[in-house]
Amino acid sequence: MPVPLYQAKAEFFRMLGHPVRIRVLELLQDGPMPVRELLANIEVERSNLSQQLAVLRRSGIVTSVREADTVVYSLAGPDVAELLGAARRILTELIAGQQGLLDELRATPSVGALSRGR
Amino acid sequence: MPVPLYQAKAEFFRMLGHPVRIRVLELLQDGPMPVRELLANIEVERSNLSQQLAVLRRSGIVTSVREADTVVYSLAGPDVAELLGAARRILTELIAGQQGLLDELRATPSVGALSRGR
DNA sequence: TGCCGAATTGAAGATTTCTTCAATTACTGC
DNA sequence: GCAGTAATTGAAGAAATCTTCAATTCGGCA
Structure with missing residues (x-):
């Protein structure tokens, strides 16, 4: 094992272990959503949301695309x-x-x- | 919601976010196991294992029973x-x-x- | 009772993660 | 180019979690 699997799993669950991140994932289950709209649905400051989105992005569980003046997030996979x-x-x-x-x-x-x- | 659900979920995932705790849960999938044996399978000090078991117990995902001079852990549910x-x-x-x-x-x-x- | 091994607990310092702020990037429209 | 809005980044202090140690509990047994 290059990186022990149980450690990768632990990191993965830790990545999920934050209320804002959970809410983002739940909202994205209904389809892609721009940051602006995530912000409207979650009670958190813009920069804090950005920090949490960065965590999700780094793990690879979501992806982001810029569209005109907004950034749209989606789930990376169906599972x-x-x-x-x-x-x-x-x-x-x-x-x-x-x-x-x-x-x-x-x-x-x-x-x-x-x-x-x- | 008395305790917001997304917060409960986040706490739940955070509870899973530790390599030793993951290994314990994986080992317990094959059936109940005494601490002694968990200790033999996981590379960690006895008191550290106890701390992690306490976290799992507090969350309710595992249960423990004393049997003679050992303590046996089991998964609390099938999911x-x-x-x-x-x-x-x-x-x-x-x-x-x-x-x-x-x-x-x-x-x-x-x-x-x-x-x-x- | 007294001792032994098994397991848990409490506490302290070290490490990691969170929150927040100011600064910065990227795009749009004038 | 310049102003304006959307979003991200870096950094610093606050808060939570980890690891480790010594002390304690609990049952078994001489």
């Missing part, structure tokens, strides 16, 4: 939706699990939690 | 493999894309790169 979908499923599951744990605690105040993590 | 699979697909795609870009640059030294991001 991003799948990834975000998988993440959403796990999150839903995790939240449901925590909810289940809460219910369990409420129902039987003295036992239960011990068999779950922690 | 993790799917997520790692999606990530691998995208990574493959990204690396292939970069390779393609390199080929393109080699073939036509003066044009090409401009239409791709940056």
Whole structure:
């Protein structure tokens, strides 16, 4: 392995680990979008958005093209939706699990939690 | 949204963004495994592994049970493999894309790169 | 009880990532 | 060319995460 695969994976997930970057990827799922419009949909300063876009661009997960006076961003590949979908499923599951744990605690105040993590 | 969803997603990905944590999740895909064995498979100090396991536990993606003198970890749900699979697909795609870009640059030294991001 | 190995915890310093600002580039229209 | 808008960049301080160490907990066993 030239660059250990698990390290590449870690970097990849770290690249996704920022609220603004997530929102950009979600917005781009509906198709290419100019920066101006991203800016209108995400509550963040222009230069901060640029910084986050630069992170996404460096990783290669999005591409940008200049069109007249605006810059348009697109997803680089079709698998991003799948990834975000998988993440959403796990999150839903995790939240449901925590909810289940809460219910369990409420129902039987003295036992239960011990068999779950922690 | 009580905690904005995109923030939860970002935290989730950040939780995945560490080589040791990735390796733990990959190892646990084959079934529950005691810490001792994780330690044998991952090159990291014991206390550092514990720290990373604590991060995974806090997020709820793994659970731990004490069995006699060892602690055994398991994945909390079945969707993790799917997520790692999606990530691998995208990574493959990204690396292939970069390779393609390199080929393109080699073939036509003066044009090409401009239409791709940056 | 006292000791041993397994694992976790808390804390401190080192490293990395975030945010923000001012400066700069790139394009359009006058 | 010059002014004006869109977007990016570089840099610096603030904030979060990593690594490592010593101390602690927990169960098993003599």
